[in-house]
Amino acid sequence: MSKINLLVLLLLGTFLWQCQQPEPVNPDSVAIIPQPTEIQTGNGYFTLSPKTAIVFNSKDEEVASVAAYLQEVLQPATGFTLDTRSSGRRNVIQLVIDKSIVGNLGVYKLQSSPAKVEISAPDATGLFYGVQTLRQLLPVEIEQPTVQSGISWDIPSVTVFDEPRFQYRGLHLDVARHFFPVSFIKKYIDLLAFHKMNKFHWHLTDDQGWRIEIKSYPLLGEIAAVRNGTLIGHGGRPPFEYDNIPYGGYYTHDEIREIVKYAEARYITVIPEIDFPGHTIGVLAAYPNLGCTGGPYEVAKRWGVFDDVLCAGNEEVFTFLENVFLEVMDLFPSEYIHVGGDECPKTRWKACPKCQARMKTENLHDEDELQSWFMHRIEKFLNNHDRKIIGWDEITEGGLSPTATVMYWRGWMKDVPYEVAEKGNFMIMTPSSHLYLDHYQNDPEEEPMAICCFSDLENVYSYEPIPEGFTPEQEKLVLGAQANLWTEYMKTSEHVEYMAYPRAVALAEVVWTDKSLKNYDDFVRRLMVHLKRLDGMNVNYFDKEFR
Numbered sequence: 001m002s003k004i005n006l007l008v009l010l011l012l013g014t015f016l017w018q019c020q021q022p023e024p025v026n027p028d029s030v031a032i033i034p035q036p037t038e039i040q041t042g043n044g045y046f047t048l049s050p051k052t053a054i055v056f057n058s059k060d061e062e063v064a065s066v067a068a069y070l071q072e073v074l075q076p077a078t079g080f081t082l083d084t085r086s087s088g089r090r091n092v093i094q095l096v097i098d099k100s101i102v103g104n105l106g107v108y109k110l111q112s113s114p115a116k117v118e119i120s121a122p123d124a125t126g127l128f129y130g131v132q133t134l135r136q137l138l139p140v141e142i143e144q145p146t147v148q149s150g151i152s153w154d155i156p157s158v159t160v161f162d163e164p165r166f167q168y169r170g171l172h173l174d175v176a177r178h179f180f181p182v183s184f185i186k187k188y189i190d191l192l193a194f195h196k197m198n199k200f201h202w203h204l205t206d207d208q209g210w211r212i213e214i215k216s217y218p219l220l221g222e223i224a225a226v227r228n229g230t231l232i233g234h235g236g237r238p239p240f241e242y243d244n245i246p247y248g249g250y251y252t253h254d255e256i257r258e259i260v261k262y263a264e265a266r267y268i269t270v271i272p273e274i275d276f277p278g279h280t281i282g283v284l285a286a287y288p289n290l291g292c293t294g295g296p297y298e299v300a301k302r303w304g305v306f307d308d309v310l311c312a313g314n315e316e317v318f319t320f321l322e323n324v325f326l327e328v329m330d331l332f333p334s335e336y337i338h339v340g341g342d343e344c345p346k347t348r349w350k351a352c353p354k355c356q357a358r359m360k361t362e363n364l365h366d367e368d369e370l371q372s373w374f375m376h377r378i379e380k381f382l383n384n385h386d387r388k389i390i391g392w393d394e395i396t397e398g399g400l401s402p403t404a405t406v407m408y409w410r411g412w413m414k415d416v417p418y419e420v421a422e423k424g425n426f427m428i429m430t431p432s433s434h435l436y437l438d439h440y441q442n443d444p445e446e447e448p449m450a451i452c453c454f455s456d457l458e459n460v461y462s463y464e465p466i467p468e469g470f471t472p473e474q475e476k477l478v479l480g481a482q483a484n485l486w487t488e489y490m491k492t493s494e495h496v497e498y499m500a501y502p503r504a505v506a507l508a509e510v511v512w513t514d515k516s517l518k519n520y521d522d523f524v525r526r527l528m529v530h531l532k533r534l535d536g537m538n539v540n541y542f543d544k545e546f547r
């Protein structure tokens, strides 16, 4: 062969070899929220086909259920029901338990190449989060509810190591002011899982409606769950105008068990809240003997804080609460039970002979101490059943129990987290300054009526859960953060979504991603892709202004 021919052959060979080399993945084409701890892009793509198999050790039931979940989420848009099996090397998505991977609970690795995708983690929790990342590596159409034609289901080659920053990553929902169907609660939970959140704080009781069936107190469902009308317009001051339409509903035990199970399969703990001693006028309407004056009482039709609260001097109140909590504990396996404790006026207690007598016998100096005594008594009951309490930050007033976890909400009370840290209690951050998603997210003139205030996407994103000046030891007391959705002004599920999203997406990054990796501009870049995924899930997010 001549030298020329050899050269041509060599060039041709190099050309052909290069043609077969997969293209490097453009890092900007990857948009995962929350941003993973480490991510490197490689070369080429793994393409999902009807022949792709999900491979895992079928003897491990938890892993098997993650595999089934993965199969289920990939099915609607692709139309593929992927085979699940225990071995296979190529064209597989492999789920592997690898105890040598260390990190915070939820840690996982994901490695994708043209031949296969491997998700590995020390436990099924991590595998589940790896699956959420996998979903976000696929084309956005993967979240559509029906078969999408003409899409190449490509997953870019990446190497991901990822772990959460905080152990408590929560979203709350008030179903007392407005009531939402089981189907919506499940969708809310699905969205939490998609964002690697793990706590659903379910605010089940309030002045305007009691929303959980309690078999031992049927009047809660008949009376406390129904109000005789709802305030029209924005209610701060009288005169109040009502629509006079009865409004009510509650979740049955069966529905609650179904939701708890649904959440559990998505690595989400449902934390029920039974709010007392305040925010209980609905209870008093059903059982007037539990109040200081004996009534009559009416389930609240407007929003706010009411003077009529559970009587602290009446033993029947404690019998009532203990029986309620026995049913609550039976329904909710959560180690934490939220006991409210917020916004309890002391007006009635000050004038009530029974409450005053209680203060004397218990040697309490003021009504704040009486509330603290009240909370401790129920806390002990719950502790005796191996549960722990979370209370709103008013539980710090009048003596904080050493074992209570404080949910910090009064953003204007800047000293509270420092006082809690001083005492050594755990805390969860939900400050009204950043994480109240019932606040306006845009110019009020352009928005449906909200309660007040302003907290846009960037404000939520900018939130740092660790208060300035905390020592490394104190940092460990901050379990995480949560955003709250109070629904006075949200009558429909669509409106709840509009207030929650995309601000809850920002929250997900606040609680998962390391502080050093946060970058609002890059978040907005990824969000623009992410919103297309939310479109597929039919999420009614706010999309007017993100900068």
Ligand code: ACM
Residues within 6 Å of the ligand: 342, 343, 392, 409
């Ligand atoms: C609260 O917003 N009352 C906790």
Ligand code: ZN
Residues within 6 Å of the ligand: 291, 292, 310, 311, 312, 313, 314, 348, 349, 352, 353, 354, 355
């Ligand atoms: Zn009383």
